[in-house]
Amino acid sequence: MSDEKSLNFLEEIIEADLAAGKYQQIITRFPPEPNGYLHMGHATSICLNFGLTKKYGGYTNLRFDDTNPVTEDTEYVESIKADIKWLGFEWKHELYASDYFETLYEFAVQLIKKGLAYVDDSTSEEIAEQKGTPTQPGTNSPYRNRSIEENLLLFADMRAGKYKDGEKVLRAKIDMAHPNMLMRDPLMYRIKHAHHHRTGNKWCIYPMYDFAHGQSDSIEKITHSICTLEFVPHRELYDWFIEKLEIYPSHQYEFARRNLSYTVMSKRKLLQLVNEKYVAGWDDPRMPTISAMRRRGYLPESIRDFCDGIGVAKRENLVDIGLLEFYVRERLNKVALRRMVVFDPLKITITNYPDTVEWLESENNPEDASAGSRTIPFSKEIYIEKEDFMEQPPKKYFRLAPGQMVRLKSAYIIQCNEVIKDSEGNVVELKCTYIPESKSGNDTSGIHVKGTLHWVSIQHAIPIEVRLYDRLFNVENVDAAEGDFKDYYNPNSLEVIPKVFAEPSLQNATLNERFQFIRKGYFCLDIDAQNGSLIFNRTVGLKDTWAKEMKKA
RNA sequence: UGGGUUAUGGUGUAACGGUAGCACUACAGAUUUUGGUUCUGUCUGUCUAGGUUCGAAUCCUAGUAACCCAACCA
Numbered sequence: 001m002s003d004e005k006s007l008n009f010l011e012e013i014i015e016a017d018l019a020a021g022k023y024q025q026i027i028t029r030f031p032p033e034p035n036g037y038l039h040m041g042h043a044t045s046i047c048l049n050f051g052l053t054k055k056y057g058g059y060t061n062l063r064f065d066d067t068n069p070v071t072e073d074t075e076y077v078e079s080i081k082a083d084i085k086w087l088g089f090e091w092k093h094e095l096y097a098s099d100y101f102e103t104l105y106e107f108a109v110q111l112i113k114k115g116l117a118y119v120d121d122s123t124s125e126e127i128a129e130q131k132g133t134p135t136q137p138g139t140n141s142p143y144r145n146r147s148i149e150e151n152l153l154l155f156a157d158m159r160a161g162k163y164k165d166g167e168k169v170l171r172a173k174i175d176m177a178h179p180n181m182l183m184r185d186p187l188m189y190r191i192k193h194a195h196h197h198r199t200g201n202k203w204c205i206y207p208m209y210d211f212a213h214g215q216s217d218s219i220e221k222i223t224h225s226i227c228t229l230e231f232v233p234h235r236e237l238y239d240w241f242i243e244k245l246e247i248y249p250s251h252q253y254e255f256a257r258r259n260l261s262y263t264v265m266s267k268r269k270l271l272q273l274v275n276e277k278y279v280a281g282w283d284d285p286r287m288p289t290i291s292a293m294r295r296r297g298y299l300p301e302s303i304r305d306f307c308d309g310i311g312v313a314k315r316e317n318l319v320d321i322g323l324l325e326f327y328v329r330e331r332l333n334k335v336a337l338r339r340m341v342v343f344d345p346l347k348i349t350i351t352n353y354p355d356t357v358e359w360l361e362s363e364n365n366p367e368d369a370s371a372g373s374r375t376i377p378f379s380k381e382i383y384i385e386k387e388d389f390m391e392q393p394p395k396k397y398f399r400l401a402p403g404q405m406v407r408l409k410s411a412y413i414i415q416c417n418e419v420i421k422d423s424e425g426n427v428v429e430l431k432c433t434y435i436p437e438s439k440s441g442n443d444t445s446g447i448h449v450k451g452t453l454h455w456v457s458i459q460h461a462i463p464i465e466v467r468l469y470d471r472l473f474n475v476e477n478v479d480a481a482e483g484d485f486k487d488y489y490n491p492n493s494l495e496v497i498p499k500v501f502a503e504p505s506l507q508n509a510t511l512n513e514r515f516q517f518i519r520k521g522y523f524c525l526d527i528d529a530q531n532g533s534l535i536f537n538r539t540v541g542l543k544d545t546w547a548k549e550m551k552k553a
Numbered sequence: 554u555g556g557g558u559u560a561u562g563g564u565g566u567a568a569c570g571g572u573a574g575c576a577c578u579a580c581a582g583a584u585u586u587u588g589g590u591u592c593u594g595u596c597u598g599u600c601u602a603g604g605u606u607c608g609a610a611u612c613c614u615a616g617u618a619a620c621c622c623a624a625c626c627a
Contacts, residue, residue, distance in 0.1 A: 012569095134555055180622075181622050189625090209626070233621075310566075315560065320578075323564075366585095450588090451586095
């Protein structure tokens with residue numbers, strides 16, 4: 001029936017273009033500005049741009065939009081490249097808008113010669129004044145009618161460094177009464193005596209976004225230049241420059257950027273969280289950055305699944321972060337090695353078990369037989385979770401209670417015979433007996449129990465640290481919430497448990513491995529784990545229908 | 554007192570004049586040595602008002618709402 005997936009609007013445009021023979025191949029670009037780390041919003045753009053050329057044949061360039069030297073840095077260039085590679089994409093050419101500075105300068109000279117650009121001595125305040133407002137037309141600059149010769153001379157002087165920052169700008173000569181504010185004689189060049197991360201001190205004038213982006217697309221013969229909705233008004237100017245310059249006609253298409261619930265996505269806000277120490281850095285596992293998601297243990301496949309799953313459209317949206325977590329679990333479930341770790345220990349003594357150690361076999365992943373198995377030590381004294389015992393259990397409680405039986409995962413069925421308490425009445429230990437015939441794999445006891453618990457042998461357990469993460473903010477739509485977004489920061493977004501008890505095989509965990517701590521969630525080693533210390537991040541929890549049930553009650 | 558963009562269940566996204574579908578969520582059940590996974594089923598939707606048509610989410614008219622545009626940022 002539905003063997004064909006429906007197309008999104010960009011795929012429809014591309015298929016129509018291809019069918020019309022408009023292009024031999026599709027060329028897109030991913031154009032980050034190297035002034036911050038990539039986040040989930042960039043990931044959707046990356047998946048879109050690279051995904052489209054992969055599907056329809058062609059290629060995608062990585063082009064750094066480095067036209068503002070004061071905010072940009074090579075540190076960001078490197079992190080951006082690493083993130084794209086990790087996501088699983090390969091760019092055809094690594095390019096920089098700054099590669100085109102000389103060409104762009106020539107383009108500007110051409111426009112001056114056509115009488116379509118002029119040097120303006122107005123201050124930024126005066127220019128703002130001239131702009132008018134969305135509902136009122138602007139007014140012409142007094143410098144608007146300089147001769148071509150004078151403009152040529154002044155522009156050359158700007159380049160030669162004869163003026164200070166802000167003293168002069170080059171503007172396009174379009175229409176100060178245009179209903180589109182962007183068309184009211186937009187700035188093309190400004191003076192910045194600043195060091196550029198690639199061109200050094202060669203230039204003191206830098207092109208504005210609008211005079212760099214479209215022309216860069218054109219130079220690279222980008223067929224489909226995809227950006228977000230806030231650039232829709234820029235398209236008219238994008239086309240104007242291309243038309244007047246008579247260069248290759250790239251076309252711009254816009255889609256709605258994706259917003260995620262319970263987090264923020266703007267670079268400005270993310271930077272604030274870092275600078276004001278709400279998080280430990282750009283790759284703090286709570287951040288929505290790609291580097292943070294990588295550190296937290298997300299698989300790149302999950303992020304790609306997510307981007308495909310949410311699709312692409314032009315309407316405003318707020319995607320439930322739970323959907324991202326679904327894709328994270330879905331992938332992890334298939335590859336994570338199962339391990340047993342007790343977070344909040346309660347001691348059990350198995351009174352009828354001998355003073356020996358038995359090594360029991362347990363599968364690494366029930367979803368994947370090829371993942372093999374490992375052995376776990378079992379002994380007379382073990383830990384289980386405190387929450388897995390209740391003295392007065394509610395209905396449908398399948399765990400341990402006085403007189404009740406449970407299965408210890410991959411081991412035996414035990415029965416609780418005696419509850420030992422301290423002077424304050426807290427349960428401190430359980431005396432249990434085990435059923436020798438109930439051994440995992442050759443159970444001849446004939447006993448059926450509802451509950452299975454994870455456990456560790458006390459004398460073999462190794463201490464590890466776990467870091468549990470929750471949503472960064474307390475409200476769904478952070479951007480729409482009243483007041484300062486930081487007021488909604490979730491102080492419980494990070495919980496560190498310095499010492500929990502793990503089965504010994506975790507001693508050899510490596511950074512590339514993914515684990516499921518049975519009944520606890522998905523975990524991976526954190527990069528902070530060094531010289532023997534074991535620190536694990538909880539990537540995402542497991543679905544917990546029992547906890548939900550208890551919450552309802 | 555301008556211009557632009559958008560409106561489909563709780564969320565995201567399809568349906569291109571012909572049965573409003575898919576995924577997540579929620580709920581109910583089956584299976585389960587993870588209250589995980591898997592499987593089955595159920596609930597909830599076309600911004601409003603008119604019109605055209607045998608038939609409208611889709612076409613027309615008029616409204617309404619949300620978002621974007623007045624950085625020498627991108």
